[in-house]
Amino acid sequence: MSLRTPVLEARxxxxxxxxTIALDRFDLSIAAGExxxxxxxxxxxxxxxxxxxSGVYPGDSGSTTLHGKRYAPAxxxxxxxxxxxxxHQAIADTVVPALSVADNLLLDRFNDSSASWFATPAARLKEARGIAASIGLDTDxxxxxxxxxxxxxQLVTLARVLAAxxxxxxxxxxxASLSAAEAERLFAALDVLREQGVAMLLVSHRLGDLKRMADRVVIVRDGRMVADLTPPLNFDAAIETMIGRAVPKAQQRRSIRSPTxxxxSVKNLRLFPQSPPIxxxxxxxxxxxxxxxxxxxxxxxARTIFGIEPVVSGEMTLDGHRWQPRSASEAIRxxxxxxxxxxxxxxxxxxxVPFASIDGTLSFPFLSRWFRGGWIDRARERREAALAIKHFSIRCNGPEDRVTSLSGGNQQKVVLARWHAEPARVLLLDEPFQGVDAGARADIADTLRASAPGRVTLIFVSSLEEAFEVADRVLRFDRSTIEDVTDQVTEALDA
Structure with missing residues (x-):
């Protein structure tokens, strides 16, 4: 526990x-500026x-205080x-895509009856510019x-939260969805808030985030607080405490040899009209x-390979044959x-939606192949889901659980399990470790490596550290260049 007077305290x-016991007599305190x-x-x-x-639902027992007074938001x-x-991690429910960026920044102000002047477009735009500038958000x-x-x-939502x-x-x-430069912009804004005395609770699976921002680390396991760590912070020990076992280091890079x-293969491919070929x-x-x-x-x-974005020019080949699918369904076939x-x-x-359960989610892309004649074989659905739950260590009560009832990391495991339900020729994974803890990342990496023979696996990530947890080769890519950086990054991580 912090020795400073807490702003927020839960007992x-x-x-x-x-x-299911989701939380078991959990304690937490956060001081001003911590x-x-x-x-x-x-x-x-x-x-x-x-x-x-945050007031989404109440606890069953225990108490919380804010500035020393009872805090129980409804x-x-x-x-x-x-x-x-x-x-929140999922921003879909907190934004309105059809509205402008400015109006999304100001959603919390529209119900403010004391701000009648706020209704003019000029006033709204001026206020929105101030909110955007607070974290360096530069967009139309x-x-x-x-x-x-x-x-x-994500940055728009963050700016809106900070405006309160x-x-x-x-x-x-x-x-989770930010580049390194965007994340640092956020951290700079949070540094200012910390200096102003704002107390912060940071949930992140990225060690870089925690090393950059954390003053203290509280570890929860099976609903209980199992450690409250103060500086100097040992994050390797924290991860072992978190998952109850040591996380193995990334495996040695493999050297794959295969006929061309x-x-x-991609040759002279342009993704945008003005971009150079890759x-x-x-x-x-x-x-x-x-x-x-x-x-x-x-x-x-990734979307171009999958057939939902057009090829501007150039060619792709799969097993020696031209590859240019006209739709996602063609790619899946x-x-x-x-x-x-x-x-x-x-x-x-x-x-x-009827397919919102784990078994329905897994079967949906393969309905035409799994269930001939339009009849869904529920026994097969449950059987395939039970295998996936075991294979990916998905924490749930069973195949018929709604995916919305799962944690973010277990939802991600369901997504990955879905695309392992049938053998793939090419498996494309865009940010597969998003919202996944260190132990689960290691489990997923082991599963991907074990299932890799027989297919091509392309993983698209913004974190080089995550890339090297699983990949045999790493290509650094932006709109202008693509280059193999496996050796350079291996040396940097080993240094």
Whole structure:
């Protein structure tokens, strides 16, 4: 515990969901100007803590105080009004894509009856510019939010949260969709808030985030606080405490040798009209990471291979034959699968959709092959899902669980399991480790390596550290260049 007077303090917080104990007598304190990192494996209880503190739902027992007074918000709006603002990992429910960037920045102000002057377009734009400038957000404020990348939308949401001038700021995976430069811009803004005395709770699976920002680390496992670490912080020991075992170091890079006609190849490919051509190849059985900044074109490359973005010029070949699918369904028919960076936009379903369970999510892309004649074989669905749950160590009650009931990391495991339900010729994974803890990343890396023979695996990431946890080769990519940096980065990480 911090020796300073806490701004926010929770004592013996507990929460049950039916027979499941999500939180068990959990304690937490955060002082003014302190950044407390909350670490825990997927499903350990971090999201439950965040949701109780942010007013999404109440705890079953225990107490919380804010500035020494009872704090029990009945809603996120009430929490924000009391000075506790939260940046949630999933931003889809907190933005309105059809509105402009400026209007999204100002969503919290539209219900402010004391700001009648605020209704004029000029006044709104001026206020939005001030909010955007607070974290160096440089984008067209009049453009619809839907025209922005996932990373840019994340920054808009962050700017909006900071505009509330909270006394306590909860950040749930704030850099998951940000490049290194964008993350540093955020951290600079948070440094200013820390100097102003804002107390912060930071949830992140990126060690770089924690090393850059954390004053203290609280570790939760199976709903309980198992460690409260103070400087000097040993993050290797923290990870072992978090998951209850040591995490193996990245395996030795493999050298894959394959005839040129077996695998995937790109020659003189242009993704944008004005961009220079790129070329690379990946052998069957090889895992190649394509690393680059958010917005640098790597997701566009993944979507082009998958058939949902056009080829400007150049050619792609798969096993020696020209590859240019006209749609995602054509790509899937030929064994080319993509797990997109936005799992809710590309792979998962809301509860209102019949396929929102784990077994339905896994079977959906393969309905025409698995279930002839239009009849769904529920027994096969459950059987395939049970195998996936075991193979990917998905924490759940069973195949019929709704995906929305799972933690973010376990949702990501469902996405990866979906595209392992059938053998792939090419497996495209865009930010596969997003929101996944260190232990789960190691498990996923082992699974990808074990299943790699027989297919080409391309992983698109913004973090070189994550790339080297699993890849045999790493290519650094932006719109202008693609180069093999395996040897350079290996030397840097070993130094």
């Amino acid at each position: 013996s917080l507990s929460k049950h969901f039916g027979p 950044v407390v990192a909350l670490m825990g494996a997927n499903g350990a209880g971090k999201s439950t803590i965040v949701k109780i503190l 809603s996120p709006q009430e929490a924000k009004a009391e000075g506790v603002a939260t940046m 404020l009049l453009a619809p939010l839907s025209s922005l990348s996932i990373a840019a939308r 001038k909270p006394s306590v700021l909860i950040l749930d995976e704030p850099t 006609h077996e695998g995937f 070329a690379f190849d990946a052998a069957r059985g090889e895992i190649v990471a394509i690393a680059g900044p958010v917005g640098g074109g790597k997701s566009r490359l 030929h064994g080319v699968f993509l797990a997109g960076e936005d799992r809710w936009g590309t792979s998962l379903f809301p509860d209102s």
